[in-house]
Amino acid sequence: MLSYRHAFHAGNHADVLKHFVLVQVLEYFNQKDKPYFYIDTHAGAGCYALDEAFARKNAEYEEGVGRLLGRKDVPSELKEYLRVVRDLNPGGKLRLYPGSPCCAAPLMRPDDKMRLFELHPADSRLLAKTFENAGNQTMVLEQDGFTGINAFLPPPSRRGLVLIDPPYEVKTDYRTVLTMMKESLRRFPTGTYIIWYPKLHSMASRELPEKLKRLPITSWLHVSLDVQKPSEDGFGMHGSGLFIVNPPWTLPPVLKKVMPYLVKVLGIDEGAGFQLESEIP
Numbered sequence: 001m002l003s004y005r006h007a008f009h010a011g012n013h014a015d016v017l018k019h020f021v022l023v024q025v026l027e028y029f030n031q032k033d034k035p036y037f038y039i040d041t042h043a044g045a046g047c048y049a050l051d052e053a054f055a056r057k058n059a060e061y062e063e064g065v066g067r068l069l070g071r072k073d074v075p076s077e078l079k080e081y082l083r084v085v086r087d088l089n090p091g092g093k094l095r096l097y098p099g100s101p102c103c104a105a106p107l108m109r110p111d112d113k114m115r116l117f118e119l120h121p122a123d124s125r126l127l128a129k130t131f132e133n134a135g136n137q138t139m140v141l142e143q144d145g146f147t148g149i150n151a152f153l154p155p156p157s158r159r160g161l162v163l164i165d166p167p168y169e170v171k172t173d174y175r176t177v178l179t180m181m182k183e184s185l186r187r188f189p190t191g192t193y194i195i196w197y198p199k200l201h202s203m204a205s206r207e208l209p210e211k212l213k214r215l216p217i218t219s220w221l222h223v224s225l226d227v228q229k230p231s232e233d234g235f236g237m238h239g240s241g242l243f244i245v246n247p248p249w250t251l252p253p254v255l256k257k258v259m260p261y262l263v264k265v266l267g268i269d270e271g272a273g274f275q276l277e278s279e280i281p
Contacts, residue, residue, distance in 0.1 A: 011061025011097040013227045013266045014240035016068065018165065018196050019103045019113035020081040020149045020258070021223070021242055021251070025161060025192060026107040027080065028248040035111035036159035038104050039152055041145025041180075043116035045126035046101045050094060056124050059099055063227075067265050069094060075261055077254045100163055101127065105138075114138040115152050117145030146180045154188040165196045174204040181215055185245070189216075199239035201230060212243045221247040221278035223255050225262055229271025238271065252278050 009015070029036050050061055059201055065085060068074060074082065084103050088096040103114050108114060114137060118124040122213065124142040131138045141262045149162065177195060184193065197208050210224050224241030230236070244251070259274040266272070 004228050007045065007048045007052070008058060009060050010050065010099070011066065012064040013225065013235070014196070014198065015097070016064050016262065016266065017225050017240060018242060019098070019100065020078055021134070021244075022100060022103055022105065022163060022194065023081040024077065024251060024254060025083065025194065025244075025248060026104060028250055029159070029161060030107060030109065031252060034159055035109065035157050036161060037113045037115060037155035037157070038108065039115045039132045039149055039154060039160060039162045040100050040104070041117050041149055041164045043118045043127055044099045045123040046099050046130040047088070048097045048099060048115070050097055055189060061094065063268070064266065066094060071265070074088065075258050077258050100165060102130065105134075108137065110137070112137070116140045117143060117148050119144050125188075146176050146268070149180070149184060150187065153184055153191070158190065160188060160191045162191060162193045163185065163196070164193060168198055168205070171202070171204055174208055177208070178211055178215075181245070182214070185216060190246065193244065197241050197243070198237045199226060199241060200237055209241060209243050215245070217245050219246050219280050220244060221251055221280065222275070223259065224275045225259065225266070226270040226271055226273050227266050241275075247278070249280050252276070252280065
């Protein structure tokens with residue numbers, strides 16, 4: 001199935017959590033001179049026009065990043081992520097939203113590499129166009145990132161960050177994430193992996209974090225953000241989460257500070273809240 005297009009959801013609450021954390025982890029990677037690979041298994045189109053039909057349909061960005069821009073009380077830890085968004089919108093009006101590749105690109109140094117997978121033909125073409133002038137630093141691959149990732153693990157420098165962000169439009173994606181992680185950890189056990197998942201009524205969604213904890217890992221962090229209580233009809237996403245393998249040790253205190261703020265600003269009803277747990281030796 002290739003019906004999913006992230007443009008419908010660009011800039012929503014899930015993107016805020018995912019991209020804020022992605023920027024935090026990349027800033028941590030940049031503290032060392034040694035280059036690294038950033039690998040995105042489901043890169044999407046790279047950048048999204050918020051005034052086009054896909055994004056306008058539900059205008060989810062208005063309840064996400066749109067609530068953060070212009071506020072005077074934003075925690076300092078969120079400012080680099082918001083700077084990336086603002087730099088795409090120099091006129092001040094929110095017209096473009098950076099997907100994960102375009103959040104990562106401004107932080108990449110000349111010797112760092114990006115490997116971007118996108119199976120959807122239309123989005124893959126858009127992604128390739130976005131990075132057509134990136135030279136050999138960035139490679140766009142129109143193939144399944146779940147399996148294509150194996151060609152790049154481990155990276156030559158033995159430093160790497162992998163973002164795993166499937167749409168979960170087919171239920172088997174949950175199982176495939178676990179299968180992919182087992183193989184990736186066998187090839188590259190010291191890599192940092194960020195796994196995004198939606199918070200839904202489904203059992204597969206609720207069980208994924210616990211199953212990830214049972215992987216052969218010793219260091220992990222799990223954070224989730226609910227913006228509303230689950231709907232009575234059982235449909236729709238009421239929040240999202242990130243499970244990070246080998247996270248930076250600096251991340252838990254940052255999240256302890258920022259997550260209550262995101263709940264306050266992005267929360268829709270009394271179901272808004274967050275969860276944060278970690279084991280980092």
